[in-house]
Amino acid sequence: MVITKSRLVLGATAVTLSTIAVTSLGIHSRGQALFKASPKEIVDEVWQIVQRQYVDGTFNQVDWQAVRKEYLSKSYSNPQEAYKSIREMLKKLDDPYTRFMNPEEFKNMQVDTSGELIGIGITISQDEKTKQLVVIAPIEDTPAFKAGVLAKDVILKIDNKSTKGMDTNQAVALIRGEAGTQVSLTIQRDGQIKQLDIKRARIEIHPVKYSQKQTPAGNLGYIRLNQFSANAGKEMQTAIKDLESKKVAGYILDLRGNPGGLLFSSVDIARMWINKGKIVSTVERQGEAEKEEANGRALTDKPLVVLVDKGSASASEILSGALKDNKRATLVGTQTFGKGLVQSVRPLEDGSGLAVTIAHYYTPNGTDINHKGINPDVKVELTKEQMQELWLHERDKLATLQDPQFAKAVEVIGKKIAAKGTATAEK
Structure with missing residues (x-):
């Protein structure tokens, strides 16, 4: 597998909570094109990528053609309306790892291409059965690591806001922030609940x-x-x-x-x-x-x-x-x-992005x-x-x-x- 300007293939299905520039891969090249896609075209672009690449040809028993008809029949007056429909559309697949990122979320997605990031340094995923946000692992020597976050911790609250029904993109938006600012995580571990106050920082990573x-x-x-x-x-x-x-x-x-x-x-x-x-x-x-x-x-x-x-x-x-x-x-x-x-991370025409499960x-x-x-x-x-x-x-x-x-x-x-x-x- 190789990195190309059209997609980035990841072995991991998680999201690292950080802020990092990804332009070195040319991953924003299409979003910076002179052509500006309409909101409806972005909805269709996402549908087409899933149609071509999604790992399950039955789309997890979803009538994917009917989904296209439903969402392309709508009118969209702005990108935010389109983004909401895209998230609804992808939710029908019941696959937490196939997810849409708006331009800001996509820009701030950690794709492990640099030796430096800004954040707290944890990698999270959404449990496929419970839908809870789970820590895969803290990155060593980062604020989250030093604060005591451990693998398999369940994140119940972010700054006192319940994570029930929250996807990884929403969690990233709440947890990331400027270096020096603080975020509070309420975690559950072995039946016990504790609150961890973590200061965000600029992190240099040597793998x-x-x-x-x-x-x-x-x-x-x-x-x-x-x-x-x-x-x-x-x-x-x-x-x-x-x-x-x-x-x-x-x-x-x-x-x-x-x-x-x-x-x-x-x-x-x-x-x-x-x-x-x-x-x-x-x-x-x-x-x-x-x-x-x-x-x-x-x-x-x-x-x-x-x-x-x-x-x-x-x-x-x-x-x-x-x-x-x-x-x-x-x-x-x-x-x-x-x-x-395995996920493929794809840039979309307006600078947003899509992670789609493509293989076992x-x-x-x-x-x-x-x-x-x-x-x-x-x-x-x-x-x-x-x-x-x-x-x-x-x-x-x-x-x-x-x-x-x-x-x-x-x-x-x-x-x-x-x-x-x-x-x-x-x-």
Whole structure:
């Protein structure tokens, strides 16, 4: 999958609450055209995109032709009336991930193309069953992260306004704002309700952090990947090459709390670890599968353990699923989020935008992880107290032997390194 001026394909189905310029992708190019579309033409443009691309050819049992007739028979005196009809039209699909964004919402949509954003730094989604707004994951070292927001938190109120019936676009409009201003989130976690007051900020994001770790298993390369942005592949390549030059014995790749991002980024990174084999297949409504495979250019074949948890979603699941199915890595942690859908983000003629679900993705073994997630090879659950200690209060313990999931990863990789050494000696 590639980014083009007509669409941006995302592995994630979520919205990151931030403000970011997206003109670098040419994503506003059509909205800036000399031709100005009428409100009714925008309604029809949205209908046509769904008609051509939506993943389900039955449109979730909706008579899509009748929908077109209904909404194009109306008169629209201004764009706002058209936008209201578009939202009503899309709501009939009962798919929270196929959504319309007015020009302001589209402009402020985080598409992970820059190293800097303004916001609180959380990625949210709408639960398909309960329709509640759910946090996929906070971005590490952001205001939301520091305030104590955790994956799977349910957002009940934003600045005391109930989120019942609210979609992700409406939530974004309420949560985003100027750097230095404050937003209040009322969240529900494990049956308990708490209020978090969070100050918005300008956030610089580097998707990859890495270091050497001296452990009982030897000198290891530790790589933490926070999100699959456009520059994540380049930073991952730098990390692996640098750690290879330092003769590490193996790697621990940390995908905990990684909400996903760009599909091509996950494929690009998978190819750095897998030399041969299938990575992912995406299946559109015609049943045509587009397969992505390794290209024989892996940067290392050293033992690898991947850390995952319930905040590892979408593109994280593509990467961890590929590594697991190809027996390239052992997964340690807890079940992942379960996001197996692909969206295409499209600019519309008037500068607004549409995210439409276009495909399901499957792991190399043909597993559809939507709603199910990926089960780790070695399960290590953290208690609520352990999670808060590691991720909120005593961050210096994260990725140390005082981190139970990391400690287990070290134990597992120690055995893999020893086994590889024995196999080499026997040759």
